[in-house]
Amino acid sequence: MANSYHITMTRSAELYSRAQRLIPGGVNSPVRAFGSVGGTPRFIAKAYGSRLWDVDGTEYIDLVGSWGPLILGHAHPAVVAAVTQAAPEGLSFGAPTEREVALAEAVLKRYPLCEQLRFVNSGTEATMSALRLARGATSRDKIVKFAGNYHGHADSLLVAAGSGAMTSGVPSSAGVPANIAKHTLVAEYNDLASVERLFRAYPDDIAAVIFEPVVGNMGVVSPSPDFLSGLRQLTSRYGALLIVDEVMTGFRLARGGAVERYGIEPDLVCWGKILGGGLPVGAYGGPAALMAHVSPLGQVYQAGTLSGNPLAMAAGLATLAVIDATPDLYEVLEARGAQLAVGLAEVAAAAGMPVVINCVGSMLTAFFTDQPVTDYTSALGSDTTRFARFFHGLLARGVYWPPSAFEAAFLSIAHSAADIEAVIAAARAAFSEL
Ligand code: HOZ
Numbered sequence: 102m103a104n105s106y107h108i109t110m111t112r113s114a115e116l117y118s119r120a121q122r123l124i125p126g127g128v129n130s131p132v133r134a135f136g137s138v139g140g141t142p143r144f145i146a147k148a149y150g151s152r153l154w155d156v157d158g159t160e161y162i163d164l165v166g167s168w169g170p171l172i173l174g175h176a177h178p179a180v181v182a183a184v185t186q187a188a189p190e191g192l193s194f195g196a197p198t199e200r201e202v203a204l205a206e207a208v209l210k211r212y213p214l215c216e217q218l219r220f221v222n223s224g225t226e227a228t229m230s231a232l233r234l235a236r237g238a239t240s241r242d243k244i245v246k247f248a249g250n251y252h253g254h255a256d257s258l259l260v261a262a263g264s265g266a267m268t269s270g271v272p273s274s275a276g277v278p279a280n281i282a283k284h285t286l287v288a289e290y291n292d293l294a295s296v297e298r299l300f301r302a303y304p305d306d307i308a309a310v311i312f313e314p315v316v317g318n319m320g321v322v323s324p325s326p327d328f329l330s331g332l333r334q335l336t337s338r339y340g341a342l343l344i345v346d347e348v349m350t351g352f353r354l355a356r357g358g359a360v361e362r363y364g365i366e367p368d369l370v371c372w373g374k375i376l377g378g379g380l381p382v383g384a385y386g387g388p389a390a391l392m393a394h395v396s397p398l399g400q401v402y403q404a405g406t407l408s409g410n411p412l413a414m415a416a417g418l419a420t421l422a423v424i425d426a427t428p429d430l431y432e433v434l435e436a437r438g439a440q441l442a443v444g445l446a447e448v449a450a451a452a453g454m455p456v457v458i459n460c461v462g463s464m465l466t467a468f469f470t471d472q473p474v475t476d477y478t479s480a481l482g483s484d485t486t487r488f489a490r491f492f493h494g495l496l497a498r499g500v501y502w503p504p505s506a507f508e509a510a511f512l513s514i515a516h517s518a519a520d521i522e523a524v525i526a527a528a529r530a531a532f533s534e535l
Contacts, residue, residue: 112156116144131265138489138504143496148175150515153501161501162520166511168503169317169349169374172434172463173423174515180378183419184412193410200414207421208372208384211357215370218386219395220409224348224373225253227383228311230395230403231369232257234385235309235342237401238394245299245310245341247290249319249477249507252311252346252371260285261477263318267507290322290476293331300339309369310336311344314359317509318349319480320466321459329363336368342391348373348383349509352424354462355431362462378416381407430514434463437512437521441465444525452532454487463512467491480507487535494531500524 110118120127128134128142135142143155151174153163163175173180187200201220209215221227232244232255244257251263259266259274260282266274273282286303288295290312300307310332316322336343345367351358352375360367368391373383386392396402407413424430442460445467449456455471468474469484469491488506495502500523503510512521 111141113144114141116156117141132503132505132508135504136265137485137506138492140493140496142504143501150174150176151513151517151520159499161496161499162516162524163501164510164512164524165501165503166513167374167379168508169353169511170377170379171511172353172375172430172513173378173420174513175379177378177420177423177515179423180416180419183378183415184380187411187415191411193407195406198409198411198414200411200418201409204376204414204417204421207418208376209386211352212360212370212386213357214360214366214388215386216389217392218372218384219392219403220414221383221385221403221405222381222407222410222413223253223383224346224371225255225383226405227348227371227373227385228252228258228344228346229255231344231371231385232309232311233403234387234391234394234401235344235369237399238391239308239340239342241306241308241341242284243286243303243306244284244308245286245288245296247312247316247477248287249290249322249480250311250313250316250346251318252313253348256281257285258311261287263316263477263507265505267319267481267505289478290316290319291325291328292476293328293335296332296335300335300341304339307339307341309342309344311346313346313349314363314365315350315354315461315464317464318507319477320468320474320483320507321461321464321509322474322476322480323459323461324363325475326363329365333366342368344369344371346371349464351375352421353434353464353511356424375420376417377413378420380410380413380416382410382413382417427514431462433514434512437516437518438463438465440518440521441510441512441524444521445528448525448529449532451529452535454532454535456532464509465512466507466509469506483507490535491528491531494534495524495527498527498530500527 248261249263252258355362369387
């Protein structure tokens, strides 16, 4: 009698197979494809608090947190209630609303150096628009960005980019015209001399320096204090604008983001993620005199049908309101981050595994290297093969870690001390298998 074999696919695998026929790579954003770690991306059915469940019913402690927005955890009741209340009143008007005014006030009071802002639909739109504003206001074309910093996928910014561009082998994307890319100058993070060289070479041509104040997109890399003050001095000296990309760090590293935490004096700030509480929102802002260049007041054009969308505004307002109503929120996040960082370092050391933990507040990356990670080159020193095995060791134990060696894990106030202990226990077991 012939043997018969029945191969059962997980529901995630079935959906992935269908998705690959319909969507490039089966995903709508590259890192989700598990490309650099291998295996089948988990298709998510639902999430609540610190947990998510895939379509096969497996439960995970989630350390991705939608890549940053969910500082309150998944489906926070106040945010869900705000969206649920707003929805029956209309989903989009293409006309101004009271919620936009309220959210603008809530953001600007956290960033006293910014007097006005413009809402857009994503972090990519925010950085792209801020660059156009900087170019329009200064009548200069060139910009400086840092290797491994990622500011979304606008043409000018997909040069030496971090995030998925770093693991896919295309840090400078195909499809970006050379005539655009030539205006993007690349410096090394935490290396002021590399910035100064560019200003010396192009003293009258650089419109702006854009940077992640704490990098999340080549893994977590923190700025040295003299780097931040030096950027301010150099940009002021050469008449360029300083654009702080707070898409990941805004409202996360402090009430007023990295700008408050490190005392940065920006010309323009870009926001996203937490600002929309899980719905698509971005914004850019600065002093009124600078923002006056933006249409309809000025000559820098920027528009959007869904900008200021009422549901997204409602989610953002509710998120910031919960942050305001939780006085110890940042202390709790710092404590959880420190607990995870110390715990991971201990279990890695016990397993004899060379791992560097970079943690700032509630953002953390484990680099598989024995060298300090301070810039793009040192980040690339992380052993990605080992990371992939670590990632799958965690996944098999119910921990959903970012599926890339060069992304940040994000904590929320929904992560309890017990959740963090469970992650550390899973990491201990995962390290022991490497
Ligand atoms: N580029 C994002 C992380 N830095 C990933 C976005 C996503 O896949 O949703």
